[in-house]
Amino acid sequence: SQQGEEDPQALSIQEGENATMNCSYKTSINNLQWYRQNSGRGLVHLILIRSNEREKHSGRLRVTLDTSKKSSSLLITASRAADTASYFCATDFVNAYKLSFGAGTTVTVRA
Amino acid sequence: DTGVSQNPRHKITKRGQNVTFRCDPISEHNRLYWYRQTLGQGPEFLTYFQNEAQLEKSRLLSDRFSAERPKGSFSTLEIQRTEQGDSAMYLCASSSLRGNQETQYFGPGTRLLVL
Numbered sequence: 001s002q003q004g005e006e007d008p009q010a011l012s013i014q015e016g017e018n019a020t021m022n023c024s025y026k027t028s029i030n031n032l033q034w035y036r037q038n039s040g041r042g043l044v045h046l047i048l049i050r051s052n053e054r055e056k057h058s059g060r061l062r063v064t065l066d067t068s069k070k071s072s073s074l075l076i077t078a079s080r081a082a083d084t085a086s087y088f089c090a091t092d093f094v095n096a097y098k099l100s101f102g103a104g105t106t107v108t109v110r111a
Numbered sequence: 112d113t114g115v116s117q118n119p120r121h122k123i124t125k126r127g128q129n130v131t132f133r134c135d136p137i138s139e140h141n142r143l144y145w146y147r148q149t150l151g152q153g154p155e156f157l158t159y160f161q162n163e164a165q166l167e168k169s170r171l172l173s174d175r176f177s178a179e180r181p182k183g184s185f186s187t188l189e190i191q192r193t194e195q196g197d198s199a200m201y202l203c204a205s206s207s208l209r210g211n212q213e214t215q216y217f218g219p220g221t222r223l224l225v226l
Contacts, residue, residue, distance in 0.1 A: 004153070031212050042115075042202060043154070043217040050212060088153045097206070097213055098144065098167065101153030 004089045004102030012108045019076040021105040023089030024069075030094045032065055034074050036085045037104070043088065046074075079109045113137060115218035117203050123224045124193055131189045132221045136205030143186050144215060145178055146202040147171065154202055160186060193225045 004025045013019050023032070031050050035043040049056045049065045049072070056063045062075040076083055086106045090099040116135045124130050136143050141162050146154035157176070158168045162183040172178075175193075180186040190197055200222050204215040 033214070035217075040200075040222070042219040043204075045214050045216065048212060048214060090153075092213075096167075097142070097208065097215075098156040098159055099146075099154070099215060100156070103151065103153050 004091055004100060006087070006089060006102040006105040008105060009103070010106045010108070012110065013079055014110050015079060015081055017079055019079050019083070019107050019109070021074050021087055021107070023072045023074070023102055025072075025089075025091050025100075025102075026070065027093070029067075029091040030097075031092050032063075032072050033090045033092075033099070034061075034063060034072075035088045035090060035101075037088065038085045046087075076107075079107075081109050081111050083107060084109045115203055115205050115216055117201075117218040117221050119221055120219060121222050121224075123226065125226050126193060126195060128193055129189065129191045130193055130223065131187055132201055132203075132223075134186045134188070134203030134205075134218060136185070136203070137207075137216055138184075140205035140207045140216075141183070142206045142208065142213070142215075143180055144204040144206070145186070145188050146204065148200040148202055148220070149198075157188075190223075193223075195225045198223055198225045 007022045033048045034046040060077045086104040088104045090101045144159040145157040148154040160180040175191045200220045202220045204217045206213040206215045
């Protein structure tokens with residue numbers, strides 16, 4: 001069974017706008033990671049946030065983590081057409097590093 | 112290219128046939144994972160190796176599935192007597208544990224279609 005659940009399932013935005021997607025999970029975690037997947041391709045790692053961190057930035061990406069609500073958000077600022085992809089959150093657990101993924105958010109950036 | 116590679120990239124087979132996929136991880140990574148992804152879903156964990164030892168297998172991995180990592184480098188995933196429900200993308204990832212966190216780097220996947 002999948003641990004995470006992304007919201008929304010799909011998002012369509014204009015180039016230059018910001019995209020925000022959320023992830024909720026069920027059990028306590030060690031780390032939470034976000035991955036991007038272009039259609040039919042492998043996953044690309046975007047960012048990892050540890051359970052004792054609340055916010056992390058990487059370039060145009062901003063990730064927040066609220067362990068009390070068991071939720072995370074990914075913000076992509078100033079979106080580009082190349083950001084069109086599916087985005088997945090994945091969680092791992094202490095001493096168990098296999099990843100549990102949600103079903104993903106499909107983002108379409110219109111030129 | 113120093114990333115994770117998988118072969119073949121695509122495989123079409125008839126129901127009942129056996130198939131084998133190969134994964135070559137990033138060379139210094141001692142952990143190797145297999146995941147399966149069906150359309151519209153996120154990847155689901157199948158099994159993982161630390162060096163040559165298979166440390167965990169998901170309940171998704173029926174007895175028709177077997178994975179090996181004989182020398183702690185490349186890995187193979189074999190599916191015997193394939194069924195149409197085995198059609199999926201099979202993803203391999205490798206990592207190296209640093210402290211209590213690791214980043215798994217994924218290969219491009221092998222897309223299997225069972226007719």
